[in-house]
Amino acid sequence: MAWILQPSIVEASGNYIKWRLKCTSDASALAATDILSETYMPRDMKTKIQGLTYMRMKIDPKGVDATNLETTLDVTLSDSEGDALYTSTGNSASVISWHDLSTDIAAYPTIFERLYVTFNDLGAASNDFYLYFICWKENA
Secondary structure: OOOEEEEEEEEEEOOEEEEEEEEEEEOOOEEEEEOOOOOOOOHHHHHHHOOOEEEEEEEEOOOOOHHHOOOOEEEEEEOOOOOEEEEEEEEOOOOOEEEEOOOOOOOOOEOOOOOEEEEOOOOOEEEEEEEEEEEEOOOO
16 A cells, blocks of 8 residues: 545635645655645646745644554655755654744745655554645735
């Protein structure tokens, strides 16, 4: 079984858009994967989130069975060139955590054509967890 990644827009208000990535592990690490590719993201959703400024990320491990985990959650977000935009390691498998996406590069990243995500091996298959992204859309 391969990792399952399912994006969806959760809500929008004014210039803010919040979208979610449901992640289901397969008992191995996830190598850098472009979550904006047509493999994972419908084209109509991609056009809504391209060009947004990514401000906050929430890691919600509510679906993770902590008793089956061998480790904590590690997340890396990378840009089109494969350069890390944000890395967070040691996240709890039982507590929601919020992350300021400007801390690694001293600016809120804008996502264009690709957004790669990398996860560590969670130690067990079928663990679900969620990443939520709160983004800002500039007026054109």
